[in-house]
Amino acid sequence: MLKGPMQEAEAAVARVLGEYETALGGLRAAVPALAPALSRARALILAMKGRLVVAGMGKSGHVGRKLAATFASTGTPAIFVHPAEASHGDLGMVAADDVLLMLSWSGETRELSDLIGHAKRYRIPIVSLTGAKGATLARRSDVALVLPMEREACPMELAPTTSTLLQLAMGDALAIAVLEARGFGPEDFRGFHPGGKLGAALLPVSEVMHAGDRLPLVDARTSVLETVAEVGRKGFGIVGVTEGGRLAGVVTDGDLRRYLEANVGGTMAEVMQGRTAGEIMTPGGITIEPDRLAMTALATLRERRIGAAFVTEGGRPVGLVTLLQLLGVGVA
Known part of the structure; x- marks a missing residue:
């Protein structure tokens, strides 16, 4: 019996969500192995005197923008720097007191090379979120958070889907780990969220x-x-x-x-x-x-x-x- 359009859509969505559930389960299982790297990454961010500079290309860049916003709204000064723009002057936005958080699933994104070189020149620590342990980014990082290589939800395994989900999940989890270490509470949160329903809810x-x-x-x-x-x-x-x-x-x-x-x-x-x-x-x-x-x-x-x-x-x-x-x- 042929499936109708609604049934096909339902089946596709259910399949993707099932794969996401499996991938997040794999990430959760990998946390004990990642614990030393997570601890070092958190310590670097907590100790920095400057800002957390987040960078990534393509879909990893979109995730990076969101992570910069999450860190900034939870007490960690953070900005997003586009790697291509960095090569044309925006490297000046990355200073010696900063920490770089770089995202690349393959770990070989060539647009990141100038940022990596700048970081090494000025001894700026690099934390990376990647899926490739032996790739350039992981090897050049001070702390490499190497996430499990789960299959993409795209049927051709080409569109970044599961990989961006895992980067986002781990980045958010790291932001919350830093928040908790800072003792960042509701009153602090209110200072960064004065508008909308959230701002109203956090009013005294x-x-x-x-x-x-x-x-x-x-x-x-x-x-x-x-x-x-x-x-x-x-x-x-x-x-x-x-x-x-x-x-x-x-x-x-x-x-x-x-x-x-x-x-x-x-x-x-x-x-x-x-x-x-x-x-x-x-x-x-x-x-x-x-x-x-x-x-x-x-x-x-x-x-x-x-x-x-x-x-x-x-x-x-x-x-x-x-x-x-x-x-x-x-x-x-």
């Missing part, structure tokens, strides 16, 4: 919370009637109840509804005037510190299945963060 709660006059607060001695009024004025469906300036608990729309249902027999005046916020509040409540990341605050709200939480400092309420607000600024 103090920069997105409602504060000042927008903060819904009542004293514990406030009547239920005034508490209802504060809920209506601020519009968050919640008020914080304070005692001596510290957050003692919260009153939510749900608390008010349950209180009214429990006192359905009395007149409205009797129900609303006779009790205080402190008597009907939910003691304690979920609170968040102002220096917590917005993405962490969002996770807390979702995990506890609540729509809002007070931000406290030393037990005193300084802000309010809501689920809708966090989603509105792009924390998702």
